[in-house]
């Protein structure tokens with residue numbers, strides 16, 4: 564039985580966090596939980612805090628720290644976290660949330676083991692995100708004009724449907740999303756670096772499995788040093 568793992572996963576949009584989380588989940592059994600997932604669950608369960616969060620989400624407004632913390636507390640109360648731990652994705656977002664995290668984890672006997680910070684070169688990210696093309700007609704059609712081009716330009720390989728670029732994959736939107744990400748994340752990076760918890764991991768153009776292996780090795784070494 565692997566010990567429960569508590570980690571924070573930082574990485575810009577397009578870094579491929581989901582892919583790496585799948586590997587960690589397969590190994591440690593802990594759920595990957597994003598802020599969005601937590602909010603959706605709280606809303607679905609009809610909790611008071613879920614209803615409160617929904618008001619802000621419906622307005623497209625930032626959910627205040629104390630509401631976010633209540634939602635995270637609720638999610639940590641589920642049995643899967645107690646048994647296997649948690650991979651936090653998109654939380655903490657602010658230093659106040661980061662300050663509150665040890666107590667939240669401590670309430671179910673966990674402590675933060677490490678923070679993995681995926682780093683991706685700007686040009687690689689831009690190509691990944693602006694190169695995406697989706698099919699209008701089927702859900703399988705998901706291409707990238709640079710790394711996974713369709714056989715015929717603009718046409719889905721699976722159904723012959725028309726390919727298009729999502730509005731939020733356009734260059735100006737992407738540049739803005741990345742700027743917001745870096746502005747929001749850099750104080751957290753410094754915070755966790757100062758506490759010796761940060762592990763920078765470089766996403767290159769190389770093999771996904773190699774980096775996944777390196778991340779798993781970092782996790783294993785952090786768990787070992789728990790003593």
Ligand SMILES: [Zn+2]
Pocket residue numbers: 698699700701702703704719720721722723724
């Ligand atoms: Zn298609």
